Amino acid sequence: MKQKQLSWYKKQDPWIFLFPTIVGLVFFRVGPIIVSFLISFTDWDILRDARFLGLENYKELFLSSAFYQVFRNTLTFSFIYVCGVTIFGLLLALLLNQKLKGMKFFRSAFYTPVVTSAVAVGIIWSWILSPKYGILTILLNKIGIVSPYWLGDPSLALTTVALIQVWKMSGYYMIIFLAGLQNIPESLREAARIDGAGKLKTFFKITLPLLTPTTFFVLSISIIDSFKNFELIYAITRGGPQNSTNTLVYDVYLNAFVYYRMGYSSALAYILLAVVGLLTAFNFYGKKRWVQYQY
């Protein structure tokens, strides 16, 4: 019966419709990915034809002390970002997962920074954190605290920029957590309450374990997201002071479009790919230890 209904279906049909997308994917994604791998073995500067260098770019990279600093900066930024957005995203979601008046307003308010341009966010925060004239500096002064140079001190700048990114993006993860929270049947929490569990205990024993698929999703996405920090760094610190906020993505940009060292930059990009890939694989590998899909 069923066969007859779909008699017009031929196996090759979907490919006809997929064709435009596949062409786009091959030309604009897969193509550049392969070509940039090849470029990473050359000294291409766009202007002249590329010369094959073998592993020279990778060698230069691993022998340069600046690279290790960039690498450390990248991991530090990611660590702060992933922890930050996961914790703040969850806290905001818990706050907003209550049936009170005006929740819709707060939901959109907390989401606003996500859709605000990184450049605007960067400028506003530079003003807030500015020495002498910044509002935070003035407020801290009022209560007798001497404000540090948030963006000018190499030991603070990276953390500051990462936290600004956390502030900007927490709203996005809040929405994901909120969806996860609303999927947890109220009956389970009710049962726990009846059995005498307090609020904290219900949260840690019921809500959090049942939220693990969402948490896993948030971690996967935020790990990948944590490496995309170019815009904010460009807008606020431009890699400084003293290389302290220079990350892999920023260094890729500098080498490619400021120094025109496409080969070296592609090598850096492949290191970045390896790091993101490893962390994501690690996350997936660890998943079965803590993610619970069943109630």
Next chain:
Amino acid sequence: MKITAKILIALLILLPATALFANGSQDSGASEEVVLQYWSWDPELKSRNETMIEKFEIANPGIKVELTTIEPKEYWTKIRIMANQKKLPDVFNLSAGYLEEWSQNGLLFDLSSFIESDLNKNDFYMNLFDAVKDLSGTDSYYAFPYALVTTCLYYNKDAFDEAGISYPDSNWTWDDFRDAAIKLTKDIDRDGSIDQWGYWFYGRYAHIESWVYSNNGSLINRDAMKYAPDSNALEAISFLTDLVLKDKAAPSKKEMSAFRQQDVFPQGAAAMFVDGSWNIDNNRSVAGDSINWGIAELPKGPNGDGSLTYGWPDSLAISPNTQHADAAWKFTRFAAGEGLSMDMVMAGKIPSYRPLTESEAFLDKGQQPDNKELLIAQAGEEMRTSFTLSWGEWRGYGAAESLGFNGVIDGIIDSELNYAEALELAEKNVNTVLDRNYK
């Protein structure tokens, strides 16, 4: 569904895409007209460029110019790709920093014979043409300079009046400058922090090299192509960094992190400032009438005689692959000469076309500063720059501004690096880049 119907749907989807490709190949009509491609890096000048082109086309029937304007951010990437593909536009904007790289890779048309035989040399500041020659590191003219950019000292007249200091003039020395900077540094509202600094600078090229050259110094040994600051250059660097660390007459970089660097002076947070002459434009728009300000030559260093200026020309270049060299030359000469008007040159840039620079229009009387004549005098002086191959990388420019040599100087004035270790770091970093480029 019939197979024809499926193909039809697939075609419908693809049709807009094919239409896109089809467009390109229609313009090859049989007319005799020469069509020149001209690439400009200034979107703000688009309509004025169009007016200029119209005038050119009327005066030169048979030549048509097609203008392409590209945002400065993308200009260099795009034009490098065109150069790689040997499809450079016939005429295009070229900045002084790329002259060496482009001329040595055969990407610029040698204009020497045109300049020798087909240019009225009394109409142009010919030392700018010499600067182009020097920058290219060759004996040929590979570009046509249309405007000079130089550096000067900006000073806040109100602050000077209030402190009872006479305005800087061409006899000013570094000591006069330092004394003034110290006197001009003030905590106006008496809250314990400085509101008006005497001077403001950081590691930026225009902020450092200007002083190096005013002391007849040099950062790069051009024979060995190594970073090797001579004693005059080192004297300039320590003079500047001492203004922050010892004299407390200038802020550290981190102190000013909320300002756009070019806004510190016009917002009144520093009474003196040295940067490119194009800042006249920004000062006018940011300061408006709120402060009175003027420009002066850089104070003379102990070993300088005031004859050496930090300046470089913006140029037009012609593609070596052009099919219409004569037409391209005519257009270049027009666009850099009689076709140019003052509203096409940022206030502060100095046209190389003398009738324009020496006209009333250039002096902008009625606007600040009231002494733009000073820039004309500078246009005749000897010029030096720090440009090399990969200059932006070792110097720390644009998006790399907080790195490179710029970052090292910032490290000194922010007290992150001590003077000796900073210079050591600079030598290592700069020479790594130079060694890669000059093997």
